Amino acid sequence: MHTPSLMSGSSQVEIKLGDRSYPILIGEALLGDPSTYAGLPRAAQALIVSNTTVEPLYGASLQSAIKPHFSAVHRLSLPDGEEHKNWEQLNRVFDALLENACDRKTVLFALGGGVVGDMTGFAAACYMRGVPFVQVPTTLLAQVDSSVGGKTAINHPLGKNMIGAFYQPLRVVCDLGSLKTLPPRELSAGLAEVIKYGPIYDMGFLDWIESHIEDLLARDPQALAHAVQRSCQIKAEVVGQDERDTGLRAILNFGHTFGHAIEAGLGYGQWLHGEAVGCGMVMAATLSERLGWVDADFVARLRRLVDRAGLPSVGPRLSSVGNAARYLELMRVDKKSEAGEIKFVLIKRPGQAEVHGAPDALVSEVIDACCKA
Amino acid sequence: MHTPSLMSGSSQVEIKLGDRSYPILIGEALLGDPSTYAGLPRAAQALIVSNTTVEPLYGASLQSAIKPHFSAVHRLSLPDGEEHKNWEQLNRVFDALLENACDRKTVLFALGGGVVGDMTGFAAACYMRGVPFVQVPTTLLAQVDSSVGGKTAINHPLGKNMIGAFYQPLRVVCDLGSLKTLPPRELSAGLAEVIKYGPIYDMGFLDWIESHIEDLLARDPQALAHAVQRSCQIKAEVVGQDERDTGLRAILNFGHTFGHAIEAGLGYGQWLHGEAVGCGMVMAATLSERLGWVDADFVARLRRLVDRAGLPSVGPRLSSVGNAARYLELMRVDKKSEAGEIKFVLIKRPGQAEVHGAPDALVSEVIDACCKA
Numbered sequence: 001m002h003t004p005s006l007m008s009g010s011s012q013v014e015i016k017l018g019d020r021s022y023p024i025l026i027g028e029a030l031l032g033d034p035s036t037y038a039g040l041p042r043a044a045q046a047l048i049v050s051n052t053t054v055e056p057l058y059g060a061s062l063q064s065a066i067k068p069h070f071s072a073v074h075r076l077s078l079p080d081g082e083e084h085k086n087w088e089q090l091n092r093v094f095d096a097l098l099e100n101a102c103d104r105k106t107v108l109f110a111l112g113g114g115v116v117g118d119m120t121g122f123a124a125a126c127y128m129r130g131v132p133f134v135q136v137p138t139t140l141l142a143q144v145d146s147s148v149g150g151k152t153a154i155n156h157p158l159g160k161n162m163i164g165a166f167y168q169p170l171r172v173v174c175d176l177g178s179l180k181t182l183p184p185r186e187l188s189a190g191l192a193e194v195i196k197y198g199p200i201y202d203m204g205f206l207d208w209i210e211s212h213i214e215d216l217l218a219r220d221p222q223a224l225a226h227a228v229q230r231s232c233q234i235k236a237e238v239v240g241q242d243e244r245d246t247g248l249r250a251i252l253n254f255g256h257t258f259g260h261a262i263e264a265g266l267g268y269g270q271w272l273h274g275e276a277v278g279c280g281m282v283m284a285a286t287l288s289e290r291l292g293w294v295d296a297d298f299v300a301r302l303r304r305l306v307d308r309a310g311l312p313s314v315g316p317r318l319s320s321v322g323n324a325a326r327y328l329e330l331m332r333v334d335k336k337s338e339a340g341e342i343k344f345v346l347i348k349r350p351g352q353a354e355v356h357g358a359p360d361a362l363v364s365e366v367i368d369a370c371c372k373a
Numbered sequence: 374m375h376t377p378s379l380m381s382g383s384s385q386v387e388i389k390l391g392d393r394s395y396p397i398l399i400g401e402a403l404l405g406d407p408s409t410y411a412g413l414p415r416a417a418q419a420l421i422v423s424n425t426t427v428e429p430l431y432g433a434s435l436q437s438a439i440k441p442h443f444s445a446v447h448r449l450s451l452p453d454g455e456e457h458k459n460w461e462q463l464n465r466v467f468d469a470l471l472e473n474a475c476d477r478k479t480v481l482f483a484l485g486g487g488v489v490g491d492m493t494g495f496a497a498a499c500y501m502r503g504v505p506f507v508q509v510p511t512t513l514l515a516q517v518d519s520s521v522g523g524k525t526a527i528n529h530p531l532g533k534n535m536i537g538a539f540y541q542p543l544r545v546v547c548d549l550g551s552l553k554t555l556p557p558r559e560l561s562a563g564l565a566e567v568i569k570y571g572p573i574y575d576m577g578f579l580d581w582i583e584s585h586i587e588d589l590l591a592r593d594p595q596a597l598a599h600a601v602q603r604s605c606q607i608k609a610e611v612v613g614q615d616e617r618d619t620g621l622r623a624i625l626n627f628g629h630t631f632g633h634a635i636e637a638g639l640g641y642g643q644w645l646h647g648e649a650v651g652c653g654m655v656m657a658a659t660l661s662e663r664l665g666w667v668d669a670d671f672v673a674r675l676r677r678l679v680d681r682a683g684l685p686s687v688g689p690r691l692s693s694v695g696n697a698a699r700y701l702e703l704m705r706v707d708k709k710s711e712a713g714e715i716k717f718v719l720i721k722r723p724g725q726a727e728v729h730g731a732p733d734a735l736v737s738e739v740i741d742a743c744c745k746a
Contacts, residue, residue, distance in 0.1 A: 044712040071712075087460060098531035103711050126499075126536045128708045129526065129618070153502065158471035164502045165538065245502070335501045338476050339417040339444075 011225070013232040015148065016240045017168060024148060024172040024232050026225065031136060031175035032061035034068060040170060041132060043105040046070040049093055049120040050111040051080040054138050057181055062111055062136060070107070074100055078116065083269035085115045085155045087163075093123040104128045107170075113139035113186070114146035114273060118164070121152030125167035135169045138178035140190025140224070141274050144231035145252075147172050149239040155268060159333040160260045166244055174232070176224050184217075188310035189274025191216060192255070194227050195305055196281060197234045199298075200251045200345070200353035205230055206305075213308050250336060251353040254345040255281030258315070261330035265318035278311030283370045288347040290362055298350055315371035323371060324364035384598070386605040388521065389613045390541060397521060397545040397605050399598065404509060404548035405434035407441060413543060414505060416478040419443040422466055422493040423484040424453040427511050430554055435484055435509060443480070447473055451489065456642035458488045458528045460536075466496040477501045480543075486512035486559070487519035487646060491537070494525030498540035508542045511551035513563025513597070514647050517604035518625075520545050522612040528641060532706040533633045539617055547605070549597050557590075561683035562647025564589060565628070567600050568678055569654060570607045572671075573624045573718070573726035578603055579678075586681050623709060624726040627718040628654030631688070634703035638691035651684030656743045661720040663735055671723055688744035696744060697737035 010027025030036045046066060050059055055077040063073050076096045078089050097106065108131060110120035117135050124133035135147035153164025179187070191209075194216075198206025208226070209216070215223035235252065242249040259280030262271055271279075285299045306313045319326035328342070336343035341357045348354045383400025403409045419439060423432055428450040436446045449469045451462050470479065481504060483493030490508050497506035510520035526537025552560070564582075567589075571579025581599070582589070588596035608625065615622040632653030635644055644652075658672045679686045692699035701715070709716035714730045721727045 087464065091460065094529055094536055095531070098529060098535060098706060101705055101710070101713060103713075104708055105711065126538060128535060129524070129537045129539055151502070156467055156471060158468070162471060162501060163467055163499045165499060166502055332474055333471060335477055337474070338478065340474060340476075 011229050013229065013236050015168070015236045017243055020150075020168045022169060022171050024174060024236070026143075026174045026176065026228050026232065028177050028221065029175065030173050031058055031178060032065050034065045036173055037066050037069065037134075040066075040069055040134065041105065041107060042069045043107055044071050045100060045102045046073045046107045046109060047093070047096060047100070047102065048073065048075045048109045048111050049078065049116060049123070050075065051078050051113075051116050053080045054112040054116070058111060058138060058178065062109060066109065072100070078119070080115075081269045082115055082155070082263065082273060083267070085119055085268070087154060090119050090123055090154050093120065094127060097127055102127075104131060106131050108133035109136055110134070110147070111136045111138065112142070113137065114142045117142050117147045118152050118161070119154060121150070121167055121169065122154060122164050125152055125165035130167070132170050135172040137172065137174060139182055139186055140179055140228070141186070141193050143174040143179075143228050144190060145193040145235065147174075148232055148235045150243065151245075160264055160268070161335070162333075174228055176221060176228065179219060179224055184310065185272065187217065187219070189272040189278075191309040192274035192278035192281070192306070192311055194231050195302075195309060196252070196254050196277065197231055199281070199285065199302060199347050199350060200254045201234050201238070201351060202230075203351040205234070210305055213305065217310065250343075250355045251345055253336065254347075254353055255284050257331055257334050257336065257342065257344050258283040258327070260334060261318070261327045262316060264330050265326060266316060271312070271316070275312055278306045278309065279313055279315050282306055282313045283315060283366060284344055285347055286370055287344060287358055287363065287366045290366060291346065291358065294347050294350060298347070315367065317372050324367040327367045328360055328363065384602050386602065386609050388541070388609045390616055393523075393541045395542060395544050397547060397609070399547045399549065399601050399605065401550050401594065402548065403546050404431055404551060405438050407438045409546055410439050410442065410507075413439075413442055413507065414478065414480060415442045416480055417444050418473060418475050419446045419480045419482060420466070420469060420473070420475065421446065421448045421482045421484050422451065422489060422496070423448065424451050424486075424489050426453045427485040427489070431484060431511060431551065435482060439482065445473070451492070453488075454642045455488055455528070455636065455646060456640070458492055458641070460527060463492050463496055463527050466493065467500060470500055475500075477504060479504050481506035482509055483507070483520070484509045484511065485515070486510065487515045490515050490520045491525050491534070492527060494523070494540055494542065495527060495537050498525055498538035503540070505543050508545040510545065510547060512555055512559055513552055513601070514559070514566050516547040516552075516601050517563060518566040518608065520547075521605055521608045523616065524618075533637055533641070534708070535706075547601055549594060549601065552592060552597055557683065558645065559647075560590065560592070562645040562651075564682040565647040565651035565654070565679070565684055567604050568675075568682060569625070569627050569650065570604055572654070572658065572675060572720050572723060573627045574607050574611070574724060575603075576724040578607070583678055586678065590683065623716075623728045624718055626709065627720075627726055628652075628657050630704055630707050630709065630715065630717050631656040631700070633707060634691070634700045635689060637703050638699060639689060644685070644689070648685055651679045651682065652686055652688050655679055655686045656688060656739060657717055658720055659743055660717060660731055660736065660739045663739060664719065664731065667720050667723060671720070688740065690745050697740040700740045701733055701736065
């Protein structure tokens with residue numbers, strides 16, 4: 001497929017998955033530039049799925065940029081937030097597609113953060129058993145993690161991302177300009193997924209994040225560009241080796257086992273996903289320390305960075321009595337669990353992660369040590 | 374993967390799809406025989422999804438046959454009928470999986486007809502982004518068509534099978550004994566999909582069906598065995614060349630464009646899917662005749678066979694005024710439609726089908742000619 005020539009200042013990362021390969025475009029002012037979409041298929045219709053926060057900011061701009069490819073471009077705005085990542089809202093995408101008699105060539109565009117990307121991708125995977133889609137992530141979290149790699153899903157009341165598909169987009173468009181409008185809390189949430197790549201894969205990148213955390217929080221364009229690019233490179237390397245999450249890819253879930261329990265236990269939308277992951281990484285690092293794999297300095301270093309990024313590093317209580325038991329109960333419904341045994345992504349040594357089980361008693365100790373009294 | 378050695382009287386058809394290849398086992402008394410399931414993965418849990426009609430007949434038998442592979446085998450019974458092939462019932466499968474803390478290795482078994490198979494397959498495709506499943510079709514329609522080839526889906530109020538996935542089972546188990554308990558109306562509905570293979574692919578098979586239609590209606594074991602086996606062979610040849618329905622596979626939808634309009638227009642569950650397809654084939658053959666591709670004798674021959682199979686050959690009125698317009702409106706939401714143009718599977722010459730558009734005026738004439746006054 002023909003892909004666009006990049007403007008100066010832009011960069012490109014390739015996800016290599018055979019005939020499902022695609023580029024991630026990273027740069028300023030990409031979203032509204034028609035050349036960003038060069039080479040995408042032409043069709044009768046397209047549907048931009050966004051949310052009520054992002055759509056007023058970028059919906060019209062994206063619509064006019066992609067217009068040359070389609071006879072009609074429709075727009076649909078879903079409510080904002082993880083608590084809306086459910087079947088009911090997903091079905092609104094199907095309603096919009098069917099009410100407009102959209103055919104199998106229709107292209108979906110996901111314009112927004114991780115929730116919009118996951119839902120739109122899953123809708124694309126299922127509509128008429130699969131239509132093409134493009135990711136246009138507008139949050140840091142979506143640009144560095146969720147829009148890349150083809151994991152799509154909705155939540156079920158009993159577990160996060162339990163219903164979904166592996167379904168790759170045609171292209172990912174990371175417009176760094178859209179990060180300027182991101183609320184501070186969402187910027188911090190995105191940094192959790194940036195920080196993640198250090199302990200599991202690249203301690204040199206962790207060093208860089210530590211020395212540039214203030215620049216990142218101040219939204220320095222060059223710092224953000226590097227953070228997004230390096231994060232996407234690492235994700236591309238991991239996903240390229242294990243698209244369907246049967247081995248290596250699980251390391252990208254560092255902090256997510258504890259994090260998913262926090263999100264489900266508090267109710268989706270109370271803590272942002274990135275906030276729960278930030279805190280979850282500290283808990284997973286603490287568990288790694290208790291197993292003797294990393295030292296206390298490593299955990300302290302990670303906790304300090306999580307704090308500096310504006311993320312919570314102390315876990316919430318999910319139950320006034322039996323808090324650890326509640327965490328364990330929620331974590332048992334994780335996709336990594338096998339035959340009832342919870343699997344954690346742990347740090348074997350700095351820069352290298354492994355998936356392991358751990359005794360419930362030890363995990364309970366870690367929860368007690370890491371949660372609010 | 375190790376596959377079972379077959380008992381005498383049984384046969385096997387291979388679906389060849391690279392690493393997604395699998396066998397269709399056809400024979401008497403397979404369902405309750407543990408050796409039928411030899412070579413399937415072992416896991417902590419399995420879930421048998423069935424319906425309230427089939428589950429009391431075969432649920433316990435299947436459960437005990439597969440027990441050696443799993444620590445626990447759960448059973449779930451959904452309401453019977455096409456009108457229940459919706460998100461609400463699909464979600465009951467997810468509820469059952471999550472309430473039992475079923476992990477990613479869990480194997481689903483679809484025990485029943487086309488609705489159970491399509492829903493269970495789609496649930497398997499989506500649960501934790503994909504768990505393995507086995508088709509155990511107990512209706513003729515499911516054995517000769519819907520359980521084979523990996524098309525899974527649920528209906529949307531605005532269109533049939535609009536939300537789904539291509540997702541292949543590990544194995545298909547066609548127990549001919551289960552056809553003994555099939556209500557006559559369902560037997561006839563299954564014969565529609567058997568008859569289908571003649572006009573589109575193999576006129577010799579159509580000759581055979583014509584000369585054995587009484588045996589099939591009398592459930593003669595040898596006649597049923599041949600009908601299932603030859604149908605599965607043809608389906609395997611077609612699906613093996615076009616798994617994802619981008620070309621040849623569409624011919625398997627002969628009669629389905631008109632048929633889907635009938636099902637949606639009357640309300641799902643009023644006519645059985647096979648009944649709508651039977652009538653739809655007569656309408657599609659009539660359209661082929663109007664285009665000059667087949668002669669009136671061919672259409673009359675097909676209509677006679679549809680009649681003899683106990684299927685309706687005259688279309689229902691979907692609207693007291695503007696009946697043809699209502700058919701056209703419903704057919705425009707077909708998955709084969711492109712840019713608003715309805716595509717039909719038409720008979721180019723006996724034994725060979727092609728996908729084509731046709732002028733609305735001509736289609737309206739055919740509808741008027743083929744429907745109740």
